[in-house]
Amino acid sequence: MTDDDASFSEAFHDAFPGRDADSGQVLIPEPAADPAVLALADRQARSLAECLIAEAPSDWRRVTAVFALTLRSEASRVLHSTDRASTNAAPGPDALRLARELRRTTARLPRGPWWRLTLDLRVDGGVEVDFDYGDEPLPDEHLFAPEDYQADLEAFDWSAEKLPTWLSAFVSHGGRQMRSPRKAAVPADTRGARSAQGVSPKEMPGLTETWARWAVLSAAFVAAGSERGPRMQPSHARFEGSTRGGSTLWMLAGDLAVLSGGVWDAPSLADAYRGDAPHPELFAGAPIWVADPLLDERGKVGLMSFCYWWESGRWLRGESPKAEELATAIPGVWTSGTVAGIVSKLAQRVTRDTETAxxxxxxxxxxxxxxxxxxxxxxxxxxxxxxxxxxxQLVMAGVAHRTDLPQLPRHQAIAIVSRYMIAHDLDNPDYRVADLVADRVDCGWMVYAPVTDGEMRIGRGLFFVADDEVLETTDTQSSYPHQYAEKFARRYRERWGL
Known part of the structure; x- marks a missing residue:
């Protein structure tokens, strides 16, 4: 053992309230009814730390280890840091054995089994040990299958109702928040069935405003280089907040939409999974098209805490909370000013001009x-x-100027006019479909059948086909072609906000 090793060993023991492992003063933060269990846990924790140090390089300066364990699944890693570099490694078999033994021992304490253990050991004597009981959701790489946690609960005689809300839902949701199209199509029992509730416009902005503001926030976060924040896809908006709340908004044809998501620590979920209250009927009164393909992924793990749908020009909900309780799960779309304030704060320099812009x-x-x-x-x-x-992001949401519309090919413009002439019995020897030609004008084509050299006819039909395939008809008597073409182009630009 080097001098550094010896000084670390002393510092490790000094890091806890009592130097004597049998004193009951240990690193376990919870009070314990059985001092012998605490003493054993203390000795095991010290042995694990010493084992990790023994596995480290001789010039180590810091060792950080994470163990995510259940009786059936494991994920662990160790980071060794020296003055030169940091390297990842897998813990040795002795360290894993000691971590498992420590977990079995601490499972006998009031908080039950922990799900992750983190040790941060520094050669200067710093020691940090954290037992993670899942007070906040575990990262994906440390989250196992629901049946693995269920097996632990059974082995340790521990109730799912004692787990944090998110983990209790993950283990025991039983698909109660899922709504397949087949299930949605089954009529609700009219006896005692709850109807949908209207949402006041003062609570939640209308669909058009919600969608457009979501798109602006998405664009702002992308412009600022943020990997987080809201994002848009055609007919679909999503949001994952920094506090693990989030939501999705689906737009459907016919002015319909579904907004659903979850506040991970929602009181209604906590009460339900603890058994203190019934689970809320999120789909009470919902139409048949409110179904799994349009619902937030949280429903699959029992953590959806709200579902709103837009129908007949208003938001409706079942037993979902009021909109003010969804703030951490929905981007700040509440007012135009709210959105503008968020956007301006994402800019590198915020001025009055920035806020106005x-x-x-x-x-x-x-x-x-x-x-x-x-x-x-x-x-x-x-x-x-x-x-x-x-x-x-703005283009996908459909809230942007279209300045990039492609030019309609000549042959397509002629084909549109040909179909129109045949459908209206306009094809005749004096004005044949086969003779049609097209000249390019601003924003489209002028299509006509030309006269032969030296011939002049009054009232010959002219057709204008815009680049968005809108057909307009006129004739040489009602307007000069160039004057009509100017008005034709103006109407096209007005349609597309150009």
Whole structure:
């Protein structure tokens, strides 16, 4: 043992309230009814730390170890840090054995079995030991199958109702929050069945505003280079908050939508999984199209705490909480000012002009004509700003100006006019479909059958086909072609907000 090893050993024992392992003053933070269990846990924890140090390189400066254990599954790693580098390693068999023994011992304490153990050991004498009982959701790499936790509960004679809400739901949700299309189509028992409740416009903005504001926030987070925050896809918006709340919003044809998600520590879920209250009927009064393909993924693990749907121009809900209780699971779409405030704070420099530009962007998006330049006003246009990705969020949401509409091919414009003439019995020897030609004009094509050289006819039909395939008809007597073409192009631009 080196001098450093010896000084660390002393510091390790000094890190706890009592130097004597039999004194009952140990690193376990919970009070214990049995001092012998505490003493044994203390000795095992010290042995585990000493084993990890023995497995470390001789020039170690810091050892950080994480053990995620159940009786059936394990995930563990050790990080060895020296003055030169840090390397990951798997704990040796002795360290794993000691971690398992320590878990079996501490399972006899009031809090029951822990799910993760972290040890942070420093050569200067610093010691940190953390027993993770799942007070917050475990990261994916340390989360095992529900049946693994159920097996532990049975082995340790521990009730799922004593678990944190999220883990109790993960272990025992029983699919109660899932709603397959077949299940949704089954009529509710009218006796005692609850109906849907209306949501006040003062609680929740309308669908158009909600969608547009969500898109603006998504664009802002992308422009700022954030990996987190809301995101858009065609007909689908999602959000994962920093406090593990989140939601999804699906848009359907016919002015329908579903907004669902979860606040992971929602009181209604906590009460239900503890057995203190019945589970809320989130789908009470919901129509048949509110089903699993449109519901947030939290429903699959029993952690969906709300479901709203948009129908007949208003939000409706079953036994979901009021909108004010969903704040951590929904991006800040509550007012235009709320969105503008968030957007401006994401900019590198916040000025009064920035806040004004942010509000202008929100207003434009709500009207469906947000522009890339509006994003540049807020976030700048340097290489570190992903304006293209941000603008793409607005395009996918359908709230952006369309300045990139493709030019309609000549042959398609002629085909559109040909179908129109045949359908309206306009194909005749004096004006044949086979003779049609097309000349390019601003925003589309002028399609007609030309006269032969030296011939002049009054009232010959002219057709204008825009790049979005809208057909307009006129004739040479009612308007000069160039004057009509100007008005034709103006109408096209108005349709697309250009």
């Amino acid at each position: 942010a509000l202008r962007l929100v207003t434009a998006a709500e009207g469906g004509f947000a522009e890339r330049g509006m994003l540049a006003e807020i976030f700048g246009n340097d290489e570190d700003t992903d304006l293209d990705g941000a603008y793409h």
